[in-house]
Amino acid sequence: MKTFYITTPIYYVNDAPHLGHAYSTIVADTFARFHRMVGDSVLFLTGTDEHGQKVQEAAAKRGLTPQQLTDEVAPRFEETWKAIGISKHGFIRTTEPRHKRVVADLWRRIRDRHPDDLFLATYEGWYCVGCEAFYTESQLEKDDSGQWSCLVHKRPVSWVAKERSWFFRMSKYAERLLQHIETHPSFIQPENYRNEVVSFVKSGLRDLSVSRTSFDWGIDVPELDPEGHRHVIYVWMDALTNYVSELGGFAPETPEFQTYWRQAVHLIGKDILRFHAVYWPCFLMAAELPLPRTILTHGWWTIGGRKISKSIPATRVNPRELAHDLGETSSIPETGIDALRYFLLRETPLGNDGDLVYENLLERYNADLANDLGNLINRSLTMVTRFAETTPPRWVAAMAQASHGPDHDLARVAAESAADARLAWEAFQPSKALEATWRLVREANRYIDTTQPWSLAKGGQTEKLGHVLHSLLATLWWLRRMIAPALPATARTLDGWLGAGVSEDDARWPEVDTFGRDLPSLSPKAPSPLYPRVDEKRRDELLARWLPEAAVAAPAPAAPAKEAKEAKADKQAAAPAAASAPSGTDGASLTYDDFMRAELRVAQIVAAQPVPKAKKLLQLTVDVGEGRHRTVVAGIAEAYPPDQLIGRKVILVANLAPATIRGIRSEGMILAAGDDAILGLSSLDRDVPPGTRVR
Numbered sequence: 012m013k014t015f016y017i018t019t020p021i022y023y024v025n026d027a028p029h030l031g032h033a034y035s036t037i038v039a040d041t042f043a044r045f046h047r048m049v050g051d052s053v054l055f056l057t058g059t060d061e062h063g064q065k066v067q068e069a070a071a072k073r074g075l076t077p078q079q080l081t082d083e084v085a086p087r088f089e090e091t092w093k094a095i096g097i098s099k100h101g102f103i104r105t106t107e108p109r110h111k112r113v114v115a116d117l118w119r120r121i122r123d124r125h126p127d128d129l130f131l132a133t134y135e136g137w138y139c140v141g142c143e144a145f146y147t148e149s150q151l152e153k154d155d156s157g158q159w160s161c162l163v164h165k166r167p168v169s170w171v172a173k174e175r176s177w178f179f180r181m182s183k184y185a186e187r188l189l190q191h192i193e194t195h196p197s198f199i200q201p202e203n204y205r206n207e208v209v210s211f212v213k214s215g216l217r218d219l220s221v222s223r224t225s226f227d228w229g230i231d232v233p234e235l236d237p238e239g240h241r242h243v244i245y246v247w248m249d250a251l252t253n254y255v256s257e258l259g260g261f262a263p264e265t266p267e268f269q270t271y272w273r274q275a276v277h278l279i280g281k282d283i284l285r286f287h288a289v290y291w292p293c294f295l296m297a298a299e300l301p302l303p304r305t306i307l308t309h310g311w312w313t314i315g316g317r318k319i320s321k322s323i324p325a326t327r328v329n330p331r332e333l334a335h336d337l338g339e340t341s342s343i344p345e346t347g348i349d350a351l352r353y354f355l356l357r358e359t360p361l362g363n364d365g366d367l368v369y370e371n372l373l374e375r376y377n378a379d380l381a382n383d384l385g386n387l388i389n390r391s392l393t394m395v396t397r398f399a400e401t402t403p404p405r406w407v408a409a410m411a412q413a414s415h416g417p418d419h420d421l422a423r424v425a426a427e428s429a430a431d432a433r434l435a436w437e438a439f440q441p442s443k444a445l446e447a448t449w450r451l452v453r454e455a456n457r458y459i460d461t462t463q464p465w466s467l468a469k470g471g472q473t474e475k476l477g478h479v480l481h482s483l484l485a486t487l488w489w490l491r492r493m494i495a496p497a498l499p500a501t502a503r504t505l506d507g508w509l510g511a512g513v514s515e516d517d518a519r520w521p522e523v524d525t526f527g528r529d530l531p532s533l534s535p536k537a538p539s540p541l542y543p544r545v546d547e548k549r550r551d552e553l554l555a556r557w558l559p560e561a562a563v564a565a566p567a568p569a570a571p572a573k574e575a576k577e578a579k580a581d582k583q584a585a586a587p588a589a590a591s592a593p594s595g596t597d598g599a600s601l602t603y604d605d606f607m608r609a610e611l612r613v614a615q616i617v618a619a620q621p622v623p624k625a626k627k628l629l630q631l632t633v634d635v636g637e638g639r640h641r642t643v644v645a646g647i648a649e650a651y652p653p654d655q656l657i658g659r660k661v662i663l664v665a666n667l668a669p670a671t672i673r674g675i676r677s678e679g680m681i682l683a684a685g686d687d688a689i690l691g692l693s694s695l696d697r698d699v700p701p702g703t704r705v706r
């Protein structure tokens with residue numbers, strides 16, 4: 012039996028799961044599903060990266076210990092993966108003892124085999140906490156204020172003053188690494204990323220600082236330095252080892268390591284290529300261990316052209332919410348997850364960057380899912396069940412063997428599309444695989460248009476009709492399996508409607524020359540709307556929900572003076588909505604849809620401080636759920652001392668266009684009653700978690 016081991020990056024717990032993380036996990040999931048369908052023994056791993064300076068700082072900011080933060084956030088990743096239907100996988104946390112043991116073991120293996128590969132020296136230099144990496148100035152850029160800043164995070168890097176640390180002799184492995192890359196063309200994929208790594212290695216590898224003494228949130232180096240100091244292992248050396256911890260360690264006698272390690276495919280985002288394609292293989296070579304099979308790199312998603320960023324709420328796309336919205340009108344709401352998966356997988360080839368433009372998402376939904384796939388399933392099953400009593404589907408060999416015509420075309424396209432899609436899945440090209448699959452979807456719709464089963468029924472051509480219905484079932488039976496890696500909920504539903512009774516574990520990829528002849532016993536049922544078309548009204552509704560800034564923001568004046576803008580924003584903060592006007596001023600009533608465009612959510616105040624030189628204003632930090640925080644400037648300073656506010660839960664208008672108030676970016680407005688003097692803050696009479704929607 013062939014084996015396949017697919018891993019995602021392990022996610023930092025300083026952030027809640029967002030669309031970028033979901034993309035890595037969804038892509039890995041489709042590969043795991045495909046390989047199970049071709050009969051491989053599959054291991055699929057994801058998890059959380061819980062050590063390091065970044066996590067320690069994020070915890071301190073929230074007044075938590077790093078362990079408290081990780082215990083709070085790690086389950087959110089697991090919950091998200093469950094909610095978006097990620098298939099059976101392992102989940103590793105780097106704070107688990109089983110992982111710590113393997114990291115210490117890696118260190119010892121290197122020391123035992125090549126004692127000089129780990130040596131003590133003094134380090135000073137630029138460090139990007141976002142990347143958890145040291146950089147030379149040639150790897151950085153100067154920002155507008157002349158500070159060195161990181162190319163990935165676009166934020167100033169910090170200077171690490173002289174620190175004694177253990178170094179790894181990476182320079183020693185440059186030649187061997189280049190050789191490995193050359194003799195294993197599939198080691199780094201896609202090809203452009205291989206070229207990037209080759210030129211990086213050729214430009215010279217520097218020895219790497221792999222321990223720290225200036226902070227302690229990590230795994231201890233399993234030896235004290237000669238001066239008796241304790242060091243913490245560099246977070247990347249720690250994190251990369253997770254891929255082996257899941258297998259129970261490196262020991263040759265560990266069966267899972269033996270079975271899976273050489274087949275490991277590390278799926279990663281392009282930002283972390285160097286760590287996986289340079290550092291990790293060098294560590295493994297020093298420990299005299301085999302290298303994984305492939306480092307598979309995907310591009311980055313932006314949201315409407317903007318980088319996913321904590322400070323831009325509109326880019327913080329929650330994959331669960333988006334999937335929910337997409338499936339809301341379907342008879343099978345879980346197909347919303349499939350709609351999201353389909354878009355992400357189909358829209359852009361794996362290594363390229365992608366941009367989530369909501370209009371494009373809906374267009375693709377309508378064209379490929381509503382018009383093509385949904386329509387095919389609906390028409391086929393409706394006809395099969397409608398004609399079932401008089402015309403049971405049946406295989407007519409003579410028609411199936413025709414050398415031309417619709418039956419011939421359908422069988423040919425089925426065979427070609429299954430073969431092409433299989434090759435594309437094997438080559439890690441989801442977009443191509445789906446394109447090939449849709450060739451069959453479209454051909455089958457054409458087949459219906461050409462054969463016109465309803466006319467055959469009318470004209471009493473029962474033999475031909477029976478054969479056409481059989482061909483349609485044969486197509487659905489193939490598609491049920493061909494769409495399964497990417498659209499698992501749809502495949503499950505289709506299986507139920509066909510009455511095939513094949514579980515996810517038992518479904519196998521179609522054998523190319525069996526089209527029409529490989530049907531199990533089926534008992535088809537009438538379908539219900541799977542991917543209802545998004546009409547204009549629904550489209551506007553969804554876009555308003557997804558693009559609140561565009562929908563709610565007042566039209567900007569042509570060239571607003573800074574003062575005028577700030578004065579307006581001050582007013583916005585100083586006069587909470589409920590305080591502004593008596594009810595029903597203009598007699599016009601608010602429609603339900605208009606009201607629903609305001610995204611009201613429960614928010615918990617976690618920090619509050621006066622705004623300098625503004626006696627009415629307080630700067631609040633509010634928790635809006637899933638570990639996300641926002642800054643809100645509120646005009647409540649005269650009514651509430653800051654320390655009375657901590658811990659209170661209030662109602663936040665979460666999709667109000669952000670405004671800069673006294674130089675502070677305010678992302679939302681909290682609701683309160685009354686004016687500045689007699690002011691009552693909104694509250695809830697039960698303990699509702701932050702982030703809950705208020706309607």
Ligand code: MSP
Nearest residue numbers: 020021022023031032035060250251279280311312
């Ligand atoms: N903890 C490290 C990985 C250690 S692996 C041994 C890390 N974590 S992360 O949470 O910051 O990011 C993990 C991965 O999330 C990225 O490499 C990438 O795969 C994915 N993405 C995060 N943002 C993304 C986009 N905007 N678009 C696509 N994927 C991105 O790095």
